Amino acid sequence: MEFAFTNTIEGTMVKSMLARHGISKRLLAKVKFDGGKIHVNGEEHNAIHRLHKDDVVTVTVPDEPDNEKLIPDDVPLNVLFEDDHYLVVEKPAGKPSITGSLHPTGAMSNAVKGYISRKNYANQTVHIITRLDRDTSGIMFLAKHRYAHALMVQHKFRDSLEKRYFAIVKAEGLLDSGEIDLPIGRRDDSIIQRQVRFDEKAKTARTSFAVCERKNDLALLDITLHTGRTHQIRVHFSHLGYPLMGDDLYGGNHDLISRQALHCHHLQFLHPFTDEMVHVELDMPEDMKKLLIE
Incomplete structure (x- = not known):
């Protein structure tokens, strides 16, 4: 994936400017060593290149490979929201959020892995932002690539959640x-x-x-x-x-x-890439509704 940024501070290094946009040292290392690239105004440079004001920096982030240890489950997945960066799904009660060492399948992480495998997305890593207890039902929030995940940890976006x-x-x-x-x-x-x-x-x-x-x-x-x-x-x-x-x-x-x-039943967050508030709602399941029926 490619992300472009316009520099606003004369003389700053590429890595400093990218850090202000939420690209961590770890992600920058992935760019450097796993096949990514950094271009400034169309020319390739490294992370310590000094920038002029209004320079455009384009970062090509390498695709995330398949995690062979996470087994995909071929089960239906109720998708509540999806774009290039985020995925919001329904988790039923009785299903754990993440795979455990004693139970390598049957979790939401397996179900999402199966979904992104069937879709043949370039990024095949599951990034869980919010999880739920096994017997809690409702909305789960995931990122579709590591940069989208990292941005939701920043105060501005984390506080909007x-x-x-x-x-x-x-x-x-x-x-x-x-x-x-x-x-x-x-x-x-x-x-x-x-x-x-x-x-x-x-x-x-x-x-x-x-x-x-x-x-x-x-x-x-x-x-x-x-x-x-x-x-x-x-x-x-x-x-x-x-x-x-x-x-x-x-x-x-x-x-x-x-x-x-x-x-x-409700999730909202400020979308880091569109700067719009995203609202997702999910109806209460039948086993809880029955408690309130006269």
């Missing part, structure tokens, strides 16, 4: 809206579970919510994550005494639903 979730909890005593600002860390006796804790092992975690429906003594919550801690929504609501329906890891049970009632 918003994820909202539907969750269902017992309604009794729950306020109509609120914000939970409680730090989260790993439990000392578990490698999986997290908890609210107030020591050096905890990290800031902030969650806001609004009740959008009350039915059958349950509340449907629309939740916004302001931080991205592991199990953040599940831990926060369990700590307050409102474990998610079906979440037996954090105090719920499977009486009404076989998995935690949690679904990522």
